[in-house]
Amino acid sequence: MAQRPNENVYFARSPICDAASSGSGKGLFANRAFAPGDAISVIERPLGTSLDVSRLEDTCSNCFLWTTMPHADHGEALGARLYVPEDARVDVCTGCRSVRYCGKKCQTAAWKRGHKYECKVLKSINSMPGRSLPKAVFAIIDMLSRRKNGLIDDRTWAMLCELDGHVDHFRMSEVWSDIELMATGALHYSGTGNTFDRDFVISMLGRVLANSLTIITPSLDPMGIMIDPHLCRINHSCDPNAFIMMDGPQVSIRPLREIKKDEEVLISYCDTTLPYARRQLDLQTRWFFTCKCSKCKLGTTAPEDEWKTPPKDLAPEWKAKAKEMSGRQALLDDPANYVGPSADEKHVAVLQGKAFECHREAQLQERFPDSLRILKEGMSICSQTKLWPIHRQPYPSLRDDCIYALLELQKYREAFTQSFVRYRYVMPKLQRTSFHPARVTQTWSTAMLAFYFSQEAPIIPGVEMPLVALMLMRETAGLCEKSHGGKNTFTISVKKKLREVESALCAVLGVDDPTIITTEGSEQMDILEEKIPFNDDLDVGLEAIVR
Numbered sequence: 073m074a075q076r077p078n079e080n081v082y083f084a085r086s087p088i089c090d091a092a093s094s095g096s097g098k099g100l101f102a103n104r105a106f107a108p109g110d111a112i113s114v115i116e117r118p119l120g121t122s123l124d125v126s127r128l129e130d131t132c133s134n135c136f137l138w139t140t141m142p143h144a145d146h147g148e149a150l151g152a153r154l155y156v157p158e159d160a161r162v163d164v165c166t167g168c169r170s171v172r173y174c175g176k177k178c179q180t181a182a183w184k185r186g187h188k189y190e191c192k193v194l195k196s197i198n199s200m201p202g203r204s205l206p207k208a209v210f211a212i213i214d215m216l217s218r219r220k221n222g223l224i225d226d227r228t229w230a231m232l233c234e235l236d237g238h239v240d241h242f243r244m245s246e247v248w249s250d251i252e253l254m255a256t257g258a259l260h261y262s263g264t265g266n267t268f269d270r271d272f273v274i275s276m277l278g279r280v281l282a283n284s285l286t287i288i289t290p291s292l293d294p295m296g297i298m299i300d301p302h303l304c305r306i307n308h309s310c311d312p313n314a315f316i317m318m319d320g321p322q323v324s325i326r327p328l329r330e331i332k333k334d335e336e337v338l339i340s341y342c343d344t345t346l347p348y349a350r351r352q353l354d355l356q357t358r359w360f361f362t363c364k365c366s367k368c369k370l371g372t373t374a375p376e377d378e379w380k381t382p383p384k385d386l387a388p389e390w391k392a393k394a395k396e397m398s399g400r401q402a403l404l405d406d407p408a409n410y411v412g413p414s415a416d417e418k419h420v421a422v423l424q425g426k427a428f429e430c431h432r433e434a435q436l437q438e439r440f441p442d443s444l445r446i447l448k449e450g451m452s453i454c455s456q457t458k459l460w461p462i463h464r465q466p467y468p469s470l471r472d473d474c475i476y477a478l479l480e481l482q483k484y485r486e487a488f489t490q491s492f493v494r495y496r497y498v499m500p501k502l503q504r505t506s507f508h509p510a511r512v513t514q515t516w517s518t519a520m521l522a523f524y525f526s527q528e529a530p531i532i533p534g535v536e537m538p539l540v541a542l543m544l545m546r547e548t549a550g551l552c553e554k555s556h557g558g559k560n561t562f563t564i565s566v567k568k569k570l571r572e573v574e575s576a577l578c579a580v581l582g583v584d585d586p587t588i589i590t591t592e593g594s595e596q597m598d599i600l601e602e603k604i605p606f607n608d609d610l611d612v613g614l615e616a617i618v619r
């Protein structure tokens with residue numbers, strides 16, 4: 073059962089969603105001052121959870137232990153999820169053959185929490201060939217059957233029902249017929265037709281679709297959705313003062329900066345690194361509101377909307393390319409690409425649309441060489457037009473996926489180079505808070521790549537990779553108390569690995585005190601920076617970056 077948030081927070085009417093068309097417009101407020109590193113509130117388990125279909129196969133449905141190691145044969149995997157025990161495995165529930173557990177303890181806990189009612193339902197869904205339901209429907213089935221059987225108390229249920237289901241918004245949207253179908257399915261399969269009616273289930277589905285948050289691992293991999301009457305009260309800002317961290321099913325709300333007593337606690341629902349038009353569109357389409365946060369008030373003058381050179385300076389050959397680009401009209405019509413009314417700005421809007429399209433298309437490819445080719449195409453639009461600063465989207469996201477594809481293709485040297493570029497030049501501008509969880513986890517994966525290469529032949533001549541790995545590991549260890557908290561399994565595994573590496577290095581160098589390696593480590597970081605300098609033509613030929 074969901075726990076009440078602790079005395080550190082309270083709910084009240086939020087000034088931020090005064091303009092919300094319906095709903096109570098409540099938000100979460102701080103009962104005392106908070107500093108980075110504190111936990112504002114901790115919830116042991118959200119009320120409802122539903123894993124992505126692919127995670128049902130390899131993840132414990134109770135504690136969310138994800139047992140598959142992506143890229144099991146190379147560096148990033150060696151470090152990104154060190155907190156997962158080597159012998160971790162999950163076994164399927166022999167009743168429903170749908171969910172999996174990592175052991176008896178998790179199976180028993182899930183059974184008592186409600187799987188005893190859901191098991192038969194899942195079994196009947198599972199036995200129908202080709203039937204797979206969206207995760208929102210599984211979340212609803214679970215909650216309806218638990219409520220029917222007295223496993224969700226009146227107060228929690230009332231709070232859940234207070235969340236806005238945005239039914240009128242959904243009714244006008246293109247997903248309405250899907251929602252009606254899903255509600256019918258949920259009511260039918262959950263066997264709760266004599267307790268709830270279809271309209272109620274439709275509003276419940278709306279609540280899940282418009283209020284759920286993403287379940288994440290401590291290394292920020294998305295795993296599914298969660299809905300909780302307390303967590304789902306937190307409003308959005310594109311310049312949030314807090315973020316959500318998880319460790320298994322435990323959810324903590326953590327400050328991104330100092331928060332004063334009685335200040336509203338705000339998280340981000342969307343990717344806040346996107347330009348203004350894209351953020352607004354995303355928030356309007358998925359959460360039905362117009363954001364008026366401090367960043368949105370700056371409109372296109374915020375750093376997320378900066379160009380390196382103004383659109384009027386676009387080179388003639390790129391203007392010509394923009395004129396000829398396939399799908400030009402659709403790219404121009406898409407408000408997400410809007411740059412301005414002039415002819416030059418329209419060319420830039422087309423190029424921007426194309427670069428975002430490359431990012432989306434690359435994700436749909438089945439083969440990594442194809443994704444890499446498309447990602448490089450997108451990156452060269454950003455770099456060769458000379459319009460994009462290194463931190464303007466979709467440039468950073470293209471680079472992220474590029475690193476992933478390069479690793480899959482075992483192009484380790486380029487993967488490390490791009491990972492270092494991201495760590496050293498992109499992230500400090502993209503996420504300006506040093507302990508932002510995305511920054512910390514990416515620093516750690518760069519550290520782990522360096523560590524992996526420290527055991528191989530030197531990949532960058534003249535650079536001592538063990539010392540680079542050490543410095544990046546120390547940086548991560550110094551920040552993860554704030555990003556993750558001292559007791560998070562990520563923090564514990566980072567610190568353990570750091571101690572191991574420090575003592576191995578001490579043994580090799582014949583010293584007792586690891587702190588004396590610091591000077592040499594800093595020197596190696598400087599050398600690495602000289603070898604991989606900031607360069608505007610950084611992405612022209614990914615292989616040709618290292619000096």
Ligand SMILES: C[S@@+](CC[C@H](N)C(=O)[O-])C[C@H]1O[C@@H](n2cnc3c(N)ncnc32)[C@H](O)[C@@H]1O
Nearest residue numbers: 088089092096097098283304305307308359361
């Ligand atoms: C997850 S709920 C947050 C809790 C909500 N305020 C309530 O009282 O239930 C999301 C909804 O809150 C409102 N909301 C959240 N952040 C907002 C913001 N920055 N500006 C306006 N409305 C916001 C929108 O109606 C959105 O669909």
